[in-house]
Amino acid sequence: MSTVAFFEVEAWEEEYLANRLQGVELRFSRSALQPAHLAAMSDVEVLSIFIRSPITSNILEQIPHLRLVVTRSTGYDHIDLEACRRRGVVVCNVPRYGENTVAEHTFALILALSRNIHKAYVRTVRGDFSLHGLRGFDLKGKILGVVGTGSIGLHVIRIARGFNMEVLAYDIRPQPLLAEVLGFRYVSLEELLRESDIVTLHIPLTPATHHLMDWSKFQQMKRGAILINTARGGVVDTDALLRALDEGILSGAGLDVLEGEELIEEERALLHMPEAEEKLKAVIRAHVLLRRENVVITPHIAFNSQEALQRILDTTIENIQAFFTGAPQNVVNVP
Ligand code: NAD
Numbered sequence: 001m002s003t004v005a006f007f008e009v010e011a012w013e014e015e016y017l018a019n020r021l022q023g024v025e026l027r028f029s030r031s032a033l034q035p036a037h038l039a040a041m042s043d044v045e046v047l048s049i050f051i052r053s054p055i056t057s058n059i060l061e062q063i064p065h066l067r068l069v070v071t072r073s074t075g076y077d078h079i080d081l082e083a084c085r086r087r088g089v090v091v092c093n094v095p096r097y098g099e100n101t102v103a104e105h106t107f108a109l110i111l112a113l114s115r116n117i118h119k120a121y122v123r124t125v126r127g128d129f130s131l132h133g134l135r136g137f138d139l140k141g142k143i144l145g146v147v148g149t150g151s152i153g154l155h156v157i158r159i160a161r162g163f164n165m166e167v168l169a170y171d172i173r174p175q176p177l178l179a180e181v182l183g184f185r186y187v188s189l190e191e192l193l194r195e196s197d198i199v200t201l202h203i204p205l206t207p208a209t210h211h212l213m214d215w216s217k218f219q220q221m222k223r224g225a226i227l228i229n230t231a232r233g234g235v236v237d238t239d240a241l242l243r244a245l246d247e248g249i250l251s252g253a254g255l256d257v258l259e260g261e262e263l264i265e266e267e268r269a270l271l272h273m274p275e276a277e278e279k280l281k282a283v284i285r286a287h288v289l290l291r292r293e294n295v296v297i298t299p300h301i302a303f304n305s306q307e308a309l310q311r312i313l314d315t316t317i318e319n320i321q322a323f324f325t326g327a328p329q330n331v332v333n334v335p
Contacts, residue, residue: 001025003043004320007033008050008072013313020317024324038062046323048072048316051300052262057083068092068328070319072312073303074151075232077205081333092319092330096151097311098303103155105302106200106230109254112296113226114139119293140164145196147189147212148203148231149175156200157182168192193220198228205232213237218244224251230302233259238285245292252294256302258286 005027006017014028024046029037033053041063048070049055055069060083069079069091076093084091112118115136123130144160146153149171157167167184174186193199199221203209213227213236221227227250229236238259244250258264260282273279289295303312315330322329 002045002324003027004046004048005029005041005044006048007031007037007053013309016313017317021320024320033059046070046320048320049078051075051078053078055079055084057086060084060087060089068320068323070316070323072316074098075204076332077232077234085333085335088335090323090328090331090335091333092323092328093332094312094315094319095330097315098305098308099151099155101305101308102152102202102230102302103159104305105256105298106152106156106202106228106254107159109228109230109256109296109298110139110198110200110226113252113254113294118296141166142197143168143195145170145192145199146184147171147192147199147201149178149186150202152230153200153202154178154182156202157184168195189217190220193217194222196222196225198226200228201231201235203231203235205234209235211235211237211240213240215240215243218249221249223249226250226252226254228254230256233257233261238282238289242285242288245294250294252296253289254296255289256298257300258289258297260286261300 001024003025004021007029009017009028009030018026033049038059043065044063045065046068047063047066050072055078057080060066066089069084069089071079071091071093074093074095074097076091079091081091116134120134140163142165144165144167146156146167146169149157149169153169153171157169160167161183168187168191169179169184170187170189170192176186179186201213203212211234215237218240221244227241236259241253245253260279263279263283264286290297319330
């Protein structure tokens with residue numbers, strides 16, 4: 001019987017999966033995959049992880065019978081696809097569980113900043129009901145720049161049109177028909193940055209998009225614009241973001257993802273990690289951002305609605321079953 005090991009699962013997910021995945025041996029761990037787990041994984045054929053379990057070539061070497069990695073996320077930048085390909089390990093993702101879920105969270109961040117919800121909340125719990133410094137701005141009539149018009153970006157555009165926003169978009173694979181149907185315009189990245197009041201990122205983290213938003217891009221932005229990032233921390237150069245906030249290029253930022261976000265919870269362990277200096281710098285930058293009043297940070301929860309989690313589990317079960325029937329689905333590498 002094949003062994004399937006799940007990491008980063010909660011108790012209710014364990015029960016849901018155990019009731020639906022028959023004919024395989026299941027193992028569950030609440031935590032992310034860590035080196036200490038590897039000794040007991042020599043028989044594991046299928047690994048199901050979330051984004052806190054990096055899959056490196058070193059880890060692959062220690063799971064010799066591994067045939068399939070199923071990430072319960074859309075992004076797969078935490079997995080070394082090339083190393084998996086070399087070892088003949090298939091990698092599957094969950095491509096479409098949360099376009100509305102992440103798009104709704106994108107608007108939660110936009111509205112928090114446009115109406116100062118975060119500041120107002122902190123004040124009212126202290127009993128301060130003054131309006132001072134809480135004037136916001138309308139979304140109606142503002143220009144939203146959407147970078148990446150895949151599943152999530154398109155849903156963001158649908159919501160933005162509901163607010164009567166004008167939408168500019170940039171994508172390396174534009175979909176002109178959808179632009180006509182949804183009422184938005186594809187432009188160059190330069191024009192998008194120059195014209196948009198709010199820029200929102202919906203691209204995957206790849207070598208081509210790493211630090212896509214660097215200092216030169218921030219310099220091209222409309223003064224006083226807002227940046228929203230629900231994609232991956234690595235698409236924004238955090239040093240450049242801090243400078244853009246300091247110099248007033250940005251009047252605010254809404255971030256569900258941050259470079260080094262995985263390190264914030266483990267600050268002490270950092271001291272013993274390789275490249276500790278770089279990692280400590282990432283954590284310090286994150287803390288500097290956290291202290292700013294015009295920055296709203298959420299801890300990578302854009303995906304985290306009950307309905308989306310249910311869809312993730314259903315697709316994960318289908319991915320595993322499809323693999324065992326010899327017709328894998330949602331494959332993101334070709335071994
Ligand atoms: P998708 O694959 O449907 O869309 C990505 C779009 O980006 C595509 O249209 C693609 O052409 C475009 N693109 C790729 N490289 C580009 C580049 N260099 N320049 C411009 N456009 C480029 O993906 P999606 O479902 O819309 O998700 C987007 C990203 O959101 C994921 O890769 C993931 O990292 C992130 N995400 C975050 C959360 C969260 O909880 N914060 C949840 C789900 C997804």
